[in-house]
Every structure is written in C-alpha cells, then in structure tokens.
Amino acid sequence: MKHLKTIGTVLAVTALSAGVSCFCYKQFGPQETIIVEKQTPAQHASFNGKGGMVDFTEAAEISVNAVVHVMTVIETKQTSYNYDPFLEFFFGERGNQRQQPRQHQMGSGSGVILSQDGYIVTNNHVVDGSDNVTVVLNDKREFKATIVGTDPNTDLALLKIDAKDLPTLTVGNSDDLKVGEWVLAVGNPFNLTSTVTAGIVSAKARNINILTSDMKIESFIQTDAAVNPGNSGGALVNTRGELVGINAAIASQTGSYSGYSFAIPTSIMSKVVADLKEFGTVQRALLGVQIQDINAEFAKEKGLDVLEGAYVAAVSENSAAEEAGIKKGDIITHINGNKVKSVSETQDQISRFRPGDKVEVIFLRDNKSKKATVTLKNVNGDTEMIKQVSANELGATLTPLSKQKLQQYGLNNGLEVSKVMRGGKFNRAGIPNGYIIVKINNLDVNSQADVDRIVSKLSQQEEKALFISGILPNGKVVYYAVDMN
DSSP: OOOOOOOOTTTOOEETTTTTEEEOOESSSSOOOOOOOOOOOOOOBOOOSSSBBBOOHHHHHHHHHHHEEEEEEEEEESSOOOOOHHHHHHHHHHHTTBBBOEEEEEEEEEEEEOTTTTTEEEEEHHHHHHHHHHHHTSOOOOEEEEEEEEETTTTTTEESSSSSOOOOOOOGGGGOOOOOOEEEEEEOOOGOOOOEEEEEEEEEEEOOOOSSSTTTTEEEEEEEEOOOTTTOOHHHHHHSEEEEEEEEEEEEESSOOSSSEEEHHHHHHHHHHHHHHHHSSOOOOOOOOOEEOOOOHHHHHHTOOOOOSSSEEEEOTTHHHHHOOOOOTOEEEEEEEEOOOOOHHHHHHHTTTTTOOOEEEEEEETTTTEEEEEEEEEETTTSOOOOOOEEEGGGGGEEOOOOOHHHHHTTOOOEEEEOOOOHHHHHTTTTTOEEEEEEEEEOOOOOOOHHHHHHHHGSSSSSEEEEEEOOOOOOEEEEEEEEEE
C-alpha cells in the first residue's frame, strides 16, 4: 500500500508501518524538486581492523556502473460517474459519462544489472502498478524495460532490457557478512544519480514487519549506510565490490534517512531471481508450520529451557512438516545443518528451496534433539512447480490462488488478476489488479486451461463476450463484461 506525502511537486516515501518506510521516489509532472537534508557524519572511523584504512574506491567504481536509475510511469484516470461495465457493454458509453484527463504519476528508484544481456533486479514496490518502466544506465543510455516477474513476498522484481555487454556486479554470499563489516549503498536518492554512501552491517536477519503479503519473508541486513527515497532497488556491496543485498527500506519517522537502513540479502535474492527468470513466478517451498520467536516471558510461560530457535505454534494438516513428524511445541534449531535462532532466520533458510526439495530439520522436543527429513511442498500441497498463468489475449496476467487466499475469501476456486496491461481487453473493461475471478460465463475457473476452454467456445457463438464474476481485494463481489469481438 502506498501513502504518498506531497512536498512541492515531490511525492515522497511509501510508509508501510510506523517508523519504517520503503523509499521509492515519486513525483507528478515534468518539474523536479530535489530535497537536500543535512546528514550527521558517521561516528565510526574507516579502519580495517588491521591498522590500515579501508579503501572504498575500487568497490565504488565497480558498483556505480552496474547500478541503474529506474523510472516509472503510472497512468491514472478518473470518471465523473459510477462505472457499470454491463450497461456500457450493451448500450455503449452514455452521454453523461465523461472521463477526466489522465494523470501521470512518476516514480524513481534504482536497480542492479545482474547479466550482460540485460536482466536487472529491483524492488517490487518500485515498479508495482507501473504502465511503463525506463532504465537509465550510468553512461546515460536509456532503455524501455519489461517486467519479467515480481514477488511481493520478498519485495523483489526482475526487469529485462534489450542490451548487450552491460557492466555487472558479482553476486556475493550474504551469509558471509559479519556484523561490523563495512558495506557501501549505491543508488539514486532524490534523483541524484550514482550516489555512494558507506556504513557498517549493524545486524542480520532483521524482521521489521514492513511487508504485508500473505507469505512475506523478512530477513533484512541492517546497516547505517545513508539511504533515502530513490535508493530502493539499489546495491549493497562489500568492500570487494560484490553484491550482498538489495536496498529496500529505512527506519525513519520522517521518510528520510535517520540512522538505519535495510537490505534484502542475496541469499534470498538469488533464488527469487532464478525462479522469476525460469518460471515467471517464485516457487515457494513451504514447511507447513506456524512459528514464533522465543523470548524470556514466552519461555517461562511454556516451560522452555532455551531462548533460541523457532517455536512451532501449529502444524498444518497434510503439510510437509506433519508428514515428517514435526509437532506443535517443537523448537526448530537447524535447517540443513545451518543454525537458526529466530523466525526470520528459519524463513530465510527455507526460502532458498523449491517444492520437492528435501531438507534436514533438527528440532527440540522435551529438551531432546531430534532429526527429520522433510520434503517441502508448494502452496497447493504438492511438490509440482507452479507456472504463472498468462492470458495474452485478455491483456492480463493470471495467477492461481494459494490455499491461504482461498481460505481467506471462502472460495473453492479462483484466479487472481496479478497484472492488467494498459490497452488490453481487461483494462478496457475496467478490471483492476488484484481482482479474483471465480466464474467466467457461469463456469468455475481455476487454471489457464479453464480460461482457454471458455474462450475457445466463443468462436462457435454469435455473441462473443465473457461475463466474469469475482471479488475485489476488499471482499466486494463485482461483475464485469469483456467484449471479445
């Protein structure tokens, strides 16, 4: 959700929770206002711990050429009447119905080039809802970008531009980062391109509860490198110039930097990017448990002897965990040999796998260590890869509903409209992003095959139209008519 604060012609940050902000830079119109805020210099000296000064110049030189400026446009339009798609379909636009001129909402963020042929990673909130995306390289060349896929659960998105021999960043191992290690943040704050700031890793596996999706994964790298609106999607690199994170959020009461920033680790990013590139959607592997952190009060209440690990508060029926023998009250301590001290670390480890992968889980039960081999499942409760449903003829991208969303809306079937293309049939019918299709022409739909069968039958009918019933994200039942002539 986006709360935009107007400052002159600038619409500043996206506030998703108290004191924490994503920092995509927004503005209306062709004018540009740059806000410069005095920053307090870092209090730590740039020593490498071995008696010498840390040299950032090589890492900075490598990074700035591989970090791009991402500019987006969202076209909005308003109407002076209550839109009724059925009336318009049958009777056309009525005389008293007039659309007001379109408004262009401009956005600005950053991105990181991952491959010489033009794959670029950025934040989902930078490109979410955009009608077109432009990428500007450090050498000032501009390219139109295609959104390959997005993942709101991790706030990542993958873009593609038509280019060759691009500068790239080597992807480093974020697991090797140590608290106190120097890092650089590279991006385009306030439209100031190719900006580099330095800081240290303040904490790892930080959960700041900023994402709002059903299966969010938060295991941020916390740093004190200065970042501001426009840094979203930019690079967090180590002193060797290796990419270790994607900058995503700041801790702030004002929307500008005030001490701490947060980046998505490459341990999560690499898996998400690989899935988006291959499948168009992320292959989310699920353990099938509800877990929570353990503090002193909770440990006393439950009679626990440990304060580390992820406490299993519930186990889903027929889940991977249930089949492996994990039970409510167990405490997960290791995933595939990697120690996990918290919920965020457990989520981080599981997020690296795909449905069907086997992982070794070590857990405590009655203060005794036990081991289980778990075959991870997908959101549908099996081990198959999920492919994104694309309905090009309709001008929309459709995604199967997860079990969680089916339960949330009390449905047995449905497809979510995850992206509506401007000028397509769905767009002309007024169907919005996030709309859940339950029936088309009074037939249940649950897959692309269902939609294809319904559309193919239209060739045999004189009246070629789709009558769609479904649910808006707010739970309201709404009907649409799509002219297929």
